[in-house]
């Protein structure tokens with residue numbers, strides 16, 4: 056598959072990315088059905104399948120339970136094949152989210168992600184917004200610290216996983232990339248995609264399937280969802296969370312049919 060550039064960072068990503076919430080956490084999540092976290096053998100099989108399908112983008116976060124730590128082990132020996140995206144600001148502790156966007160915590164979190172992921176450099180680090188995007192961008196200095204760590208070579212690209220149009224655009228003015236919610240049910244952040252397209256910034260889509268809720272009814276809802284997402288110019292990659300190999304294969308097949316190989 057033709058990979059897409061994230062701004063002028065030198066990173067190129069496959070149009071389908073792999074989301075890994077379900078590799079690390081199954082409490083406090085908003086999926087339509089409960090699930091068991093895959094064991095190491097199943098998780099490695101999924102990751103190897105993704106790589107074989109040409110997927111090179113994998114998304115994690117400190118807030119996704121054991122996801123980062125597990126990826127550190129699971130990606131051993133294949134680090135170079137992957138563009139790893141992680142985040143700062145949200146922690147999931149004893150069943151609840153806590154937020155800290157301070158410079159001190161940001162530095163601590165990046166150091167911890169480097170250790171957990173067993174790597175010298177994080178490809179993409181996004182501010183994991185609690186919903187107050189604009190406030191975080193204007194008051195906390197989180198992006199400034201991430202950009203400083205980028206200058207030091209610990210990060211290749213910075214940005215925000217946003218929840219508002221204003222916050223995402225303000226973040227893009229001082230970073231490379233935004234991860235936005237954009238699906239058949241939630242389209243407000245489409246404006247951010249247009250902004251990114253006009254200003255050579257990267258866009259990753261989260262919840263392209265509305266966390267699976269769009270897949271509950273209709274004829275081939277995953278395909279309809281992806282058709283919708285990729286119809287908007289400016290989308291670099293849709294990060295779809297799955298632990299089901301058949302879904303991973305069919306999502307990749309659909310993307311290939313929609314975008315050509």
Ligand code: NAP
Nearest residue numbers: 074075216261262263264265266267277295296297298299
């Ligand atoms: P999503 O990608 O919209 O949907 C994932 C759900 O859809 C899973 O339950 C999956 O179940 C199901 N699914 C996937 N492909 C399918 C198919 N072909 N047919 C039927 N069902 C299918 O939602 P998400 O996982 O919430 O978001 C995606 C990723 O974005 C996350 O994993 C995470 O990396 C990132 N994210 C980031 C934030 C943030 O604030 N930064 C928030 C949410 C998500 P199966 O496992 O059974 O396939």
